[in-house]
Amino acid sequence: MSRNVTRRVAVTALASGAVFLIRKAHGQVVWQVNASRCVNSRLGEVGVEACNLCTSSCVVALSxxxxxxxxxxxxxxNICPAYFNIASAVDEKGLPSEKLCPRDAIARKPIGKQDPEDPANNFYEYVIDEEKCDGCGRCVMKCKEPLGLGSITLQVRYNRCLNCNRCAISTDCPKDALEQVPLPEALKPGEARPTV
Ligand code: SF4
Ligand code: SF4
Ligand code: SF4
Structure with missing residues (x-):
């Protein structure tokens, strides 16, 4: 093999390796909301309106x-402040009469046998319908101390995200809460990264 051919082969191999590494790195780094910085989930941010920029700034139609x-x-x-509008009038069952979510995206399902005498003995699973939710953040704002436990956060769903080079939400976010994080290989599309 001539010296020129050898050099061409070496350069081609190096270029392919570089492209592979860039693609690999690109595929492993994704945008995610840092819940400890998002105004909706940040402890201490109470009495303010929920931030809905994750809904309106995303380039994807429903975010x-x-x-x-x-x-x-x-x-x-039993009375979840993210499910119910706890400021609404109480109905005949002793529950707030209105739901909080404007898109009716949260379902309430009883867990186990229900105690009709004492509602405090009854527990419920709150399931978010991702086809309806647009990430407006209202429920997140309510699910934190002193009434909630902070179990609901906003998260980028990778099966919907276009993984833009510069996430449009990160440009608008008042708390600089969007960050690029490595995507664990075990994560399947649609799964959320654990809260960081
Ligand atoms: S734009 Fe920032 S502060 Fe607003 S909801 Fe999204 S992550 Fe939270
Ligand atoms: S973030 Fe989703 S589930 Fe929560 S109130 Fe908004 S639309 Fe409903
Ligand atoms: S990277 Fe693009 S598609 Fe993904 S959340 Fe940000 S703006 Fe939306």
């Missing part, structure tokens, strides 16, 4: 961001 309930942290409360 790539969703509210995600981490069940292991959820109190499964």
């Amino acid at each position: 790539a961001v969703r509210a995600v309930n981490e069940y292991s942290k959820c109190g499964r409360c």
Whole structure:
């Protein structure tokens, strides 16, 4: 093999390796909301309006961001401040008469046998319908102390996200809460990264 051919082969191999590494790195770094910085989930941010820029700034029509309930942290409360509008009138069952979510995206399902005498003995699973949720953040703002346990946060859903080079939400976010994080290889599309 001539010296020129050898050099061409070496350069081609190096270039392919570089492209592979760039692609690999690109595929492993994704945008995610840092819940400890998002105004909706930040402890101490109470009495202010929920920030809905994750909904309006995303380039995807219904946004790539969703509210995600981490069940292991959820109190499964009878009166959930993220499910009910707790400022609304109480109905005949002693529950707030209005729901909080403007898109009716949260379902309430009883867990186990219900005690009709004492509602405090009854527990519920709160499931977010990701086809309806647009990540407006209202439920997130309510699911934190003193009434909630902080189990609901906003998270970028990777099966919806276009992984833009510069996330449009990161440009607008008042708390600089969008960050690029490595995507664990085990993560499947649609799964959320654990809260960081
Ligand atoms: S733009 Fe920032 S502060 Fe507003 S909801 Fe999104 S992550 Fe939270
Ligand atoms: S983020 Fe908004 S749309 Fe989604 S479940 Fe919460 S209140 Fe409903
Ligand atoms: S990277 Fe693009 S598609 Fe993904 S959340 Fe940001 S703006 Fe939306």
